[in-house]
Amino acid sequence: MADALAGVYSALGDTTRRGIVERLAHGELTVAEIRRPLRISAPAVSKHLRVLEHAGLVQRRRNGRHQVCVLQERPLIEAGRWIEAQTAFWSSSLDALAGYLSEEQQ
Amino acid sequence: MADALAGVYSALGDTTRRGIVERLAHGELTVAEIRRPLRISAPAVSKHLRVLEHAGLVQRRRNGRHQVCVLQERPLIEAGRWIEAQTAFWSSSLDALAGYLSEEQQ
């Protein structure tokens, strides 16, 4: 993917998928376990997982006839870093503005 | 909006919009300034800004015939917090697994 962050953020943009990520953060789950509390068809779950996997947020492993899904922290950390970078710029430009204004006053 | 985070993440899921946010993090910009380096029509920019505004990421203020756009940090911070929470759970469940495994071994 050209823009990895785009994949991560738009994956997290769906409430169902963000719910899946929240549950996977507490530990591995099979596809069936992921599906159980959700009121959607198995193929719908499969599609969501494909999106999460494509964003790098989830990895799957076969265990007999089950697919075990594991959350990958890396993309989450990178997404968090981008956000931190923006808020850092935001406050530093506020500081710059404050400095500018106090100079103006003198 | 029912789910504020969904709005924020899906707003950030678009590369053009994330670019706008990056530039706004360095300081205020008018709509025309935002548009300049972009190769899209004015209405397209207007739509992107509406999405960002609806997500709470941008606020607009009229200044003569210009609209000045200002980045809002709050939704970014909340989005960052959600991510941090998930990575925190992720590592604590890793710790739990490690603990479980070391107990098993004995």
Next chain:
DNA sequence: ACAACACTGAACCGAATGGTTAAGTATCGG
């Protein structure tokens, strides 16, 4: 061997998305 289970793939559907052009609304400069 075979039925049940745990999925995935394909085809389809309606709604949302990102883009366009054309037309409208304010505001400013002369």
Next chain:
DNA sequence: CCGATACTTAACCATTCGGTTCAGTGTTGT
């Protein structure tokens, strides 16, 4: 007042998205 500037709204278009159903593929227990 009038033309130019800075947008927004409306209508449209192609693509994507989240969901469905139906049909397949492995795997497992009996």
